[in-house]
Amino acid sequence: MICSCLKRTLLFCIVLAAGVARAEQSLDTIIIDAGYDKQTKIAIVPFRQGPEFSKEQPMADIVAFDLARSGQFAPIESDNMLSRPTSVQEVFFRDWRVLGVEYLVIGRTGIDSLGNLNVEYHLYDVFNEREMITDKITTTRNKWRDAAHRVSDKVFEAVTGIRGAFSTRILYVLALNAGSPDATYRLEMADADGERAQTLFNSKQPIMSASWGPDGKEVAYVSFETGRPAIVRQNIASGAREVLTQFSGINSSPVFSPDGTRVAMVLSRDGNPEIYVMNLADRSLRRVTRNQVIDTEPSWSADGNSLIYTSDRGGRPQIYRQDLTNNFVERLTFQGDYNARARLLPDGKHLIFVHRENGIFHIAWQDLERDDVRVLTRSSMDESPSLAPNGTMLIYATQDRGKGILAVVSIDGRVKYRLPSSSGDVREPAWSPFLDTL
Numbered sequence: 001m002i003c004s005c006l007k008r009t010l011l012f013c014i015v016l017a018a019g020v021a022r023a024e025q026s027l028d029t030i031i032i033d034a035g036y037d038k039q040t041k042i043a044i045v046p047f048r049q050g051p052e053f054s055k056e057q058p059m060a061d062i063v064a065f066d067l068a069r070s071g072q073f074a075p076i077e078s079d080n081m082l083s084r085p086t087s088v089q090e091v092f093f094r095d096w097r098v099l100g101v102e103y104l105v106i107g108r109t110g111i112d113s114l115g116n117l118n119v120e121y122h123l124y125d126v127f128n129e130r131e132m133i134t135d136k137i138t139t140t141r142n143k144w145r146d147a148a149h150r151v152s153d154k155v156f157e158a159v160t161g162i163r164g165a166f167s168t169r170i171l172y173v174l175a176l177n178a179g180s181p182d183a184t185y186r187l188e189m190a191d192a193d194g195e196r197a198q199t200l201f202n203s204k205q206p207i208m209s210a211s212w213g214p215d216g217k218e219v220a221y222v223s224f225e226t227g228r229p230a231i232v233r234q235n236i237a238s239g240a241r242e243v244l245t246q247f248s249g250i251n252s253s254p255v256f257s258p259d260g261t262r263v264a265m266v267l268s269r270d271g272n273p274e275i276y277v278m279n280l281a282d283r284s285l286r287r288v289t290r291n292q293v294i295d296t297e298p299s300w301s302a303d304g305n306s307l308i309y310t311s312d313r314g315g316r317p318q319i320y321r322q323d324l325t326n327n328f329v330e331r332l333t334f335q336g337d338y339n340a341r342a343r344l345l346p347d348g349k350h351l352i353f354v355h356r357e358n359g360i361f362h363i364a365w366q367d368l369e370r371d372d373v374r375v376l377t378r379s380s381m382d383e384s385p386s387l388a389p390n391g392t393m394l395i396y397a398t399q400d401r402g403k404g405i406l407a408v409v410s411i412d413g414r415v416k417y418r419l420p421s422s423s424g425d426v427r428e429p430a431w432s433p434f435l436d437t438l
Contacts, residue, residue: 027194033416035071048086048108066152071415146437220254264298376413
C-alpha cells in the first residue's frame, strides 16, 4: 500500500503554490537570530568612494553584513572606530588592538579611464600586524554588489580556510493573487542575501521543484502552464526554455547531475512514481527504480555514480542510496518514522533531510558513518532544504506567524537567520553552485 505521508510529500509543493498569499515584493532585510558564541571581531572600515557612487549602498556595509550573517564574525560599528584608514599608510594597528579587533579590512573604489569599476582592498591580521590580502577587482560599473560579495568571499576564506559563498544566488517560488482568477506564479532568482530579485519565469499555473545546473547558467523546474506537469529546462541569460518531459501522470523533481549531462527525475509514465535519469545528449531515459511503492525526490552524489532518494518501500518514507553502476541499494536513515528530501554534503559523509519529530517537520543532519542524527531547526513546517555550495549553511522553507518564509541555518545548527517577505509567502528555495558573477 502506498504510504499517505509520501503522497503528501509528492503533492506538497502544489498545495503550497495554490495557497500562498498576495506578494508584491521579493525578500526583505535578513533577520539574524543566532550566531556562534565566540565570533571573530572584525572591522570593515568605510571604503573611500566618490560622489559617482552616491546612490550605491556603501560597499563596506555590504561586506560587513555578509560576514555578520555567516554567524562567525562580529563587525564593529563604524561609529566606534578610532580611525578610518583607506590606504596602507594610514593603518595604525594600535587603534584596532585597543578595540579588541582581530582583523581589519580597508579599501577604496574608483572608475578607470575605460569606465570600469575598480575596487582595491586589504585584509590585515591586527594582533600579528601582517597583511593577509592585497587585491584589486576590475569589473563593469553595474557590478557594485558583485564586487562587494567577492571581497566578502575572499576575506571569509582567508580567515576561516573555507571558500566563501556570498557571491551565490538562490531560486524560490513566489505567487501573486493565488486562489483568484488573476493568480500568477513566479520563479524568482536573487542574491544569497535576498537582494536584486528578478523573475525568470511567469505563469498562471503553479511552478515547483526548481534546481540549478552545475555551471549556474541554467535551471530546471516543473511547470503546470499547460494544465499538466512538465519538466522544463531554461537558460538563465537568454530565457530560452525547453520541455524535457510531459508524460501522462507525474513529471517532477528534476535534478542535474554534477557534470550537467543528465537529469534525474520522477515519472509515473509506467503507472507508478519511479526514479528515472535522462541523458540530455539524446533524451534517452533510464529507469532506476522498480517498485510497487513511491520512489521520489532524487539527488546526486558528488561523483555522479549514485542517487539518494525517498522511498516508502519499508512502510514509511526513508532515505535510500542506489549505486548506478551496479544498482545496489542501501537504506541510510533509521531514526524516526519520516525522513525525506535528502541532500548529501560535499564530503559525501553527511546528509541533510526533512525529519519528523513529535509530528512536526524539522531539518536534520546525519553522520552516515556513525548514524548520528542531529535536529538543526525547531521552527514549524520546515521543508525543502538546499545546501550552500561550500557545505557550511543550508536554506529551507518554514513558517513564521502563519506565513511562509525562507530561513538559513548552519550545518552545526548554531547560526540562524531568516529572509522574510513582507508581502507574501515564498517557498522551495534552491541554493546555486559557486558562481563567477564578475
